[in-house]
Amino acid sequence: MEPFIRTDQYHYIKSQAMHMVHSHSSANDKGVLRVVTDLAMEKVTGYGDWTEEQKIHLTPLTGIKDRGDAELFLNALKSYVIPFDEVSEAGLKKLFPKAKKLKLPDMEIDRKETTYLGWIDKNSGKMFIVAPYKGKRKGLQGTFSSLHKKGICTICNGHEEVGLFVTEIKGKEQGTFIKRGNYICSSSEACNRNLKSLQQLEDFVELMS
DSSP states (O other), rough: OOOOOOOHHHHHHHHHHHHHHHHHOOOHHHHHHHHHHHHHHHHHHSSOOOOHHHHTGGGGGGGGGHHHHHHHHHHHHHHBOOOOOOOOOOHHHHOTTOOOOOOOOOSSTTTTTTTTTTEOOTTOOEEEEEEEEETTTEEEEEEEEEEEEEEEEEOEEEEOEEEEEEEEEOOSSTTTTEOOOOESSHHHHHHHHHHHOHHHHHHHHHHHH
């Protein structure tokens, strides 16, 4: 079967799998565990427009009792995750036409764990983000100032070390510019692991651009 699970959906399913593990380790009542299982399955099947054939690959979630079960389930499910498409030099130039000598970021990443790319260019010191937006790719360019402390990330809502990402966009009047800023994870890898909703990312992209 062709991959059918987005990365953010996979991370959401993973969160439900770990919730199952926690529930079995903290509760013994069969009735309670049955409700937890049914609710987790309902959430997962309702999180995507799955076909009946695709749902078959999600049903092993109901058999999870410990971390070993969860790892077996998630490892098997990962083969159906849609990987992040690689970015080319030509693709970068189209997304950031005014960014001179912009280099590709390190692509030695798990593309099945990646929803968006975020990196700081060594030449310019600026931060660049390549993210899916309404079926296409959108590029954001701005400055990033780390706070060196934990906070809530605007993109993933996770509690991680964050910094202020600021973009500058053209105002309504000619020659004017508007700055927009939000706190996001200092590590895009951590942010991607926490991201369980593509809509949150698209809302962020729209807000910042």
